[in-house]
Amino acid sequence: xxxxxxxxxxxxxxxxxxxxxxxxxxxxxxxxxxxxxxxxxxxxxxxxxxxxxxxxxxxxxxxxxxxxxxxxxxxxxxxxxxxxxxxxxxxxxxxxxxxxxxxxxxxxxxxxxxxxxxxxxxxxxxxxxxxxxxxxxxxxxxxxxxxxxxxxxxxxxxxxxxxxxxxxxxxxxxxxxxxxxxxxxxxxxxxxxxxxxxxxxxxxxxxxxxxxxxxxxxxxxxxxxxxxxxxxxxxxxxxxxxxxxxxxxxxxxxxxxxxxxxxxxxxxxxxxxxxxxxxxxxxxxxxxxxxxxxxxxxxxxxxxxxxxxxxxxxxxxxxxxxxxxxxxxxxxxxxxxxxxxxxxxxxxxxxx
Amino acid sequence: xxxxxxxxxxxxxxxxxxxxxxxxxxxxxxxxxxxxxxxxxxxxxxxxxxxxxxxxxxxxxxxxxxxxxxxxxxxxxxxxxxxxxxxxxxxxxxxxxxxxxxxxxxxxxxxxxxxxxxxxxxxxxxxxxxxxxxxxxxxxxxxxxxxxxxxxxxxxxxxxxxxxxxxxxxxxxxxxxxxxxxxxxxxxxxxxxxxxxxxxxxxxxxxxxxxxxxxxxxxxxxxxxxxxxxxxxxxxxxxxxxxxxxxxxxxxxxxxxxxxxxxxxxxxxxxxxxxxxxxxxxxxxxxxxxxxxxxxxxxxxxxxxxxxxxxxxxxxxxxxxxxxxxxxxxxxxxxxxxxxxxxxxxxxxxxxxxxxxxxxxxxxxxxxxxxxxxxxxxxxxxxxxxxxxxxxxxxxxxxxxxxxxxxxxxxxxxxxxxxxxxxxxxxxxxxxxxxxxxxxxxxxxxxxxxxxxxxxxxxxxxxxxxxxxxxxxxxxxxxxxxxxxxxxxxxxxxxxxxxxxxxxxxxxxxxxxxx
Numbered sequence: 001x002x003x004x005x006x007x008x009x010x011x012x013x014x015x016x017x018x019x020x021x022x023x024x025x026x027x028x029x030x031x032x033x034x035x036x037x038x039x040x041x042x043x044x045x046x047x048x049x050x051x052x053x054x055x056x057x058x059x060x061x062x063x064x065x066x067x068x069x070x071x072x073x074x075x076x077x078x079x080x081x082x083x084x085x086x087x088x089x090x091x092x093x094x095x096x097x098x099x100x101x102x103x104x105x106x107x108x109x110x111x112x113x114x115x116x117x118x119x120x121x122x123x124x125x126x127x128x129x130x131x132x133x134x135x136x137x138x139x140x141x142x143x144x145x146x147x148x149x150x151x152x153x154x155x156x157x158x159x160x161x162x163x164x165x166x167x168x169x170x171x172x173x174x175x176x177x178x179x180x181x182x183x184x185x186x187x188x189x190x191x192x193x194x195x196x197x198x199x200x201x202x203x204x205x206x207x208x209x210x211x212x213x214x215x216x217x218x219x220x221x222x223x224x225x226x227x228x229x230x231x232x233x234x235x236x237x238x239x240x241x242x243x244x245x246x247x248x249x250x251x252x253x254x255x256x257x258x259x260x261x262x263x264x265x266x267x268x269x270x271x272x273x274x275x276x277x278x279x280x281x282x283x284x285x286x287x288x289x290x291x292x293x294x295x296x297x298x299x300x301x302x303x304x305x306x307x308x309x310x311x312x313x314x315x316x317x318x319x320x321x322x323x324x325x326x327x328x329x330x331x332x333x334x335x336x337x338x339x340x341x342x343x344x345x346x347x348x349x350x351x352x
Numbered sequence: 353x354x355x356x357x358x359x360x361x362x363x364x365x366x367x368x369x370x371x372x373x374x375x376x377x378x379x380x381x382x383x384x385x386x387x388x389x390x391x392x393x394x395x396x397x398x399x400x401x402x403x404x405x406x407x408x409x410x411x412x413x414x415x416x417x418x419x420x421x422x423x424x425x426x427x428x429x430x431x432x433x434x435x436x437x438x439x440x441x442x443x444x445x446x447x448x449x450x451x452x453x454x455x456x457x458x459x460x461x462x463x464x465x466x467x468x469x470x471x472x473x474x475x476x477x478x479x480x481x482x483x484x485x486x487x488x489x490x491x492x493x494x495x496x497x498x499x500x501x502x503x504x505x506x507x508x509x510x511x512x513x514x515x516x517x518x519x520x521x522x523x524x525x526x527x528x529x530x531x532x533x534x535x536x537x538x539x540x541x542x543x544x545x546x547x548x549x550x551x552x553x554x555x556x557x558x559x560x561x562x563x564x565x566x567x568x569x570x571x572x573x574x575x576x577x578x579x580x581x582x583x584x585x586x587x588x589x590x591x592x593x594x595x596x597x598x599x600x601x602x603x604x605x606x607x608x609x610x611x612x613x614x615x616x617x618x619x620x621x622x623x624x625x626x627x628x629x630x631x632x633x634x635x636x637x638x639x640x641x642x643x644x645x646x647x648x649x650x651x652x653x654x655x656x657x658x659x660x661x662x663x664x665x666x667x668x669x670x671x672x673x674x675x676x677x678x679x680x681x682x683x684x685x686x687x688x689x690x691x692x693x694x695x696x697x698x699x700x701x702x703x704x705x706x707x708x709x710x711x712x713x714x715x716x717x718x719x720x721x722x723x724x725x726x727x728x729x730x731x732x733x734x735x736x737x738x739x740x741x742x743x744x745x746x747x748x749x750x751x752x753x754x755x756x757x758x759x760x761x762x763x764x765x766x767x768x769x770x771x772x773x774x775x776x777x778x779x780x781x782x783x784x785x786x787x788x789x790x791x792x793x794x795x796x797x798x799x800x801x802x803x804x805x806x807x808x809x810x811x812x813x814x815x816x817x818x819x820x821x822x823x824x825x826x827x828x829x830x831x832x833x834x835x836x837x838x839x840x841x842x843x844x845x846x847x848x849x850x851x852x853x854x855x856x857x858x859x860x861x862x863x864x865x866x867x
Binding site: 045046047048065066069070073074075124135136139191192193194196197200205207208210324325326328 | 568
């Protein structure tokens with residue numbers, strides 16, 4: 001009896017090990033692909049620079065004309081920013097979907113993106129500076145502050161006793177509509193030029209990336225990742241319903257609050273530097289779930305990697321569709337993201 | 353794998369849509385009419401129609417032949433769009449030459465080569481429809497040099513002349529910029545700013561241009577089509593650095609490495625430019641901000657010309673063109689339109705139609721500023737000027753207010769960029785707006801005072817002409833002895849590289865109600 005039990009345990013152990021091995025391998029492959037994409041992104045640009053020149057520029061800081069500056073201060077931070085922002089949005093989407101147990105939740109659900117858009121509109125249309133930032137940074141700081149404001153509002157709401165997942169979603173929807181309407185009022189009084197800028201801001205762009213901006217996004221992404229990862233067991237338990245999670249000793253209210261705070265921060269930094277990049281936050285976790293299920297130890301890193309992957313691929317595409325012109329990254333992300341997303345939807349329909 | 357197939361179908365569909373959109377952008381070849389059946393070999397007598405591409409669209413001719421196939425006469429159809437003046441000479445001269453020589457190997461009229469080739473081609477087309485072989489009459493088909501996208505070629509970049517001096521320029525925002533001169537290459541924030549450079553540099557405006565952002569009228573393509581035949585290929589050393597009002601592609605600017613980046617301060621472009629100023633400074637590319645007519649309608653064009661004159665060390669030339677524009681505003685000022693007691697009432701609308709309500713503008717913004725200067729009393733002012741949106745461009749007036757105000761003039765804007773290149777197609781404004789409820793009773797419509805202005809005149813070097821044009825509509829008595837169109841002709845003649853026919857500047861409603 002004991003023997004059969006042991007045998008069964010061994011079989012299960014082997015099965016489990018094999019599964020873990022497969023997941024690790026998958027992550028490794030994805031990581032390699034991501035690395036290749038970063039290289040590709042450094043290689044492709046508006047100007048013609050050979051691979052050799054790029055390597056020399058990166059490691060020896062030598063090159064003719066402005067090559068060194070182009071490679072080290074434009075292409076490198078932009079390629080890395082695509083990864084950081086994609087990872088941030090992928091992670092954010094993954095955790096939001098987990099705590100709200102809602103497949104269509106994303107960082108946008110909480111109203112943060114629309115709040116950031118409103119902040120940007122204030123800068124672009126009213127020339128209004130919320131804090132006394134220098135003129136070139138005005139739009140970025142405005143949108144960041146409004147994203148933070150929305151985050152604080154959602155967080156404060158989640159602190160209320162009895163604020164369940166549906167309550168949070170509804171509150172987020174309300175914030176979305178509120179900021180959307182406010183932005184429309186600004187658009188109504190805007191002149192053509194400002195309106196056009198607003199449209200472009202909404203489409204998102206990696207072109208404004210600098211090293212400083214990258215470091216800010218990168219550090220937020222790293223900190224959030226560590227915190228999420230340390231809590232991965234709790235987060236995995238959150239996929240059960242609240243009662244079961246609590247019976248496993250998880251303080252669901254507290255975990256939910258933490259996730260909302262961190263996800264808001266992730267979204268705020270991504271959106272204020274890059275603009276609204278649609279869809280990554282929804283699709284990355286969905287793809288990841290297809291591969292590894294809800295186990296946060298793999299689900300979280302894979303969501304981050306897939307988010308980075310989608311944005312990096314979009315960035316490559318945005319540079320090669322029209323030679324010499326970089327398309328807004330938001331446009332491309334949606335155009336690439338939607339087919340992938342539909343693929344998942346169709347697959348799900350089949351399994352039902 | 354059923355789901356996968358569905359996704360494939362979807363992706364294919366998206367691709368098809370994208371491809372068909374790109375395909376639409378390409379010019380379609382005009383098909384020569386097919387031969388109208390075989391004629392009996394014995395007699396060629398009759399009149400045959402033929403057509404071929406001229407300079408501006410198709411040229412139609414009718415050729416009269418006797419029974420032996422001898423050309424008796426050649427008549428060019430009236431419905432051509434060739435350049436008045438030089439084009440007319442070709443249209444008059446070539447048919448005679450062909451009949452005289454009984455040959456298609458005749459000299460083309462200098463300066464109207466494309467028109468001449470068009471006529472010859474059209475006659476050849478008519479002859480072949482008569483069953484004759486045009487080659488027997490010495491016809492050599494001309495390759496119509498279609499406009500095509502020039503491929504970037506770094507070796508064609510303008511050569512950098514060693515700088516000899518450093519000057520300090522105070523730009524329109526009062527920034528003091530120090531620049532090494534002479535300038536060998538430059539970049540623009542928005543393509544239409546080149547209208548400020550052409551009067552100063554002439555053809556060099558294009559040969560020294562290495563990069564630009566696009567403008568609201570897709571100017572990069574438009575100017576390419578219009579000016580490449582005039583100044584020669586310049587797009588081989590050109591890089592696009594932004595979409596209209598979008599952030600700059602810093603890498604493209606650095607790669608093109610202009611000596612200076614000239615930025616239109618009236619638009620968001622200047623904020624995007626200042627954002628990347630630290631990097632540009634590090635790369636040694638200074639930014640010079642210029643202004644286009646807006647609030648300072650009467651002075652900003654001239655100020656910009658003066659700044660650019662200093663920058664390119666052509667102060668005299670800049671003085672010449674700014675004096676010309678000063679004179680035009682002096683002309684308007686001398687009429688004291690502002691002090692008229694019985695001002696003409698005007699309603700302005702941007703590109704509206706009967707059921708599409710376009711936005712209007714108060715005397716504080718956009719076209720409203722020009723209408724105000726031309727002595728128009730804007731019916732939107734009493735309602736909107738103090739409103740928060742008074743300076744905005746999304747203002748739409750309640751249709752009732754327009755009816756109640758019963759304006760004497762309706763001025764619309766939209767369309768008509770500088771696009772009169774060889775393959776341009778012009779459609780008349782539809783004036784569908786007259787079908788709007790109650791409009792048939794408006795004074796302006798009853799009197800036929802409905803006009804359309806070319807968008808290219810707003811916030812550009814041509815704003816002075818728009819003011820004069822509007823004033824001449826509102827107060828024709830003041831302009832009795834002034835040939836208004838001669839003013840823009842003179843401007844183009846003295847300062848530009850083409851004649852003024854590159855744009856349809858304005859258009860008057862013909863009084864016909866279209867449904």
